[in-house]
Amino acid sequence: MLYRHGDVLVQRVETLPPAHPRPGAVLARGEVTGHSHRFRDPAQVQLYTAGPDTFVQVLADAADLIHEEHATIPLPRGTYRVWMQREYSPEAIRRVTD
C-alpha cells in the first residue's frame, strides 16, 4: 500500500529493518514554508532511522498524517517506509562541488 502526501511517500512494509528509534513525529519539514508532514498525535507513532531511510510504526489502530496544506491521511496500524519525492536535475552530475 502506497500513500502520497504532497512530496512525501509512505509505503507499508512487512518488517522493520535494523534501525534506531528517533524522537518526534515529524516526517519532513518544508524548506520554504516551514510547514511539516507530521502525525497529529506523537504518542501513536514511533519513528526510526535506518541509514538514509526513515521508517514509522503506527502503534494505534490508525494515526493521522497531517500537513497545513494537504488533506489528512489516516494510516492504519503497521510499519511503513517513508521517503521524499525526487526531482531530476542535470546538476547531480555536473555540479561544482569544490
Add this chain to the structure above:
Amino acid sequence: MLIRTSLSGPGHPLAPASTRRVPAHEARALILRGDVRGPLHFRGTLDLSGVPLTRLPDDLSGDTLNVSGTGLTDLPERLAVGELIASGLPLTRVPASLRVRFRLTLDDCARLTELPRNLSVGSLSVQGGLSLESLPEGLDVCFLNLSRCDALSRWPRQASVRFGHLTLQGCLSLRDLPGWLTQIAQLDLSGCRGVTTLPAGLRISGWLDVAGSGLSGAPAGTPLRWRGVQVDERIAFDPGSLTGADVLAEPNTEVRRVMMERVGYERFLAEVGAQELDRDRDAGGERRLLRIDLPGDEPFVALSVRCPSTGRAYVLRVPPTIRTAHAGSAWLAGFDDPAAYAPVTEA
C-alpha cells in the same frame, strides 16, 4: 596557516613511552580478539568500519581510526588519534577525554545530542546530526560541517571557526549566525530558510552559498553561489527581474538551470512556450508532460500537475527520456518501473 589543535605541535607524543606500540593491522587483530590490556598505540590506519563492536579498549591512540557503522554506543575513554571517522553510530555523546588532532567525522550520528566543551580539532563534520540542538562552549575549529543538523538552533557564546569553511546546508531551525564569526573563507547557508542576516563584522574571503536561505542580500563584492553554481546578485536576490528569454540566452548550462529554478518552472514554461508530449488524468486531476529544447543542453522535460489538496499547479523536472505523464509521476515518486507505481491515496 597555523592550525592549533588539542595536542601541541609536531613531535608531541600521542601516547606515553610505556604504551605498547604496534602496526594498525596488529592492533586490529588484538582488539577483535579482545586481547588488549593497558594502553595501545597503533601506526597507520586502523579500519574497523562495519565490524559489529560493543566497545573499544580505553587508552587507545594512533594515526587514523575508522569505527563507522560498528554499532558502538560509546567511544572509549582517552582515545587520542590524528583522525577519527565515527559515522553512522548510535552515539548520544562524545567523551570529554577524546583528543583528535586533525579531523573528526561524526556524520549521520542521528542520536548525538552533546559534544564536549572546548573541543578543538582542525576539521569537524557532524552532517546529519538530527538531534544536535546546540554546539559546545569553547569549540575551536577551522572547518565545520553541520549539514542537515535539523534541530540546531543555538550557538555557543564563545567559540571559533577561523579562516576555513562553515557548511550549514539545510539547518532548518537556525535563525542566526554567531557574532564571534568574523572571518571565514567559505560559508554555505543553502536551505537555511531562517537565517535572514549575516553578522555585521563577518568577512567572507571565498564565497557565500545563499540557495534557499533567508538572505535577501549580501555585502557588496561577496562572490555568490546557488547550490554550488556561481551566480550574480540578480539571480540570487532579484529573480523577478529575470525572464524566460534571459534563461534561454544564458550560455552556461549550470547558470541556466539555476535561473530556471529562480524564475520558477511555471513562469518559465509559460514565457517560452512548451511542447506537450503527453496528457492524462490521475487521482490528483490532469497531468501534462512538457518539453522545451535548450540550446547546447539536454531538453527540459517536466511534469505539470495539480495538487489535489491545494489545487495549485506545480511543475517538476523529470529525466529527458520520460515519454508519458504516468512514467513521470512514477519516476518522481522514486519508481524506475512505472508499473510499480499505484498509490492508493494522494493528498
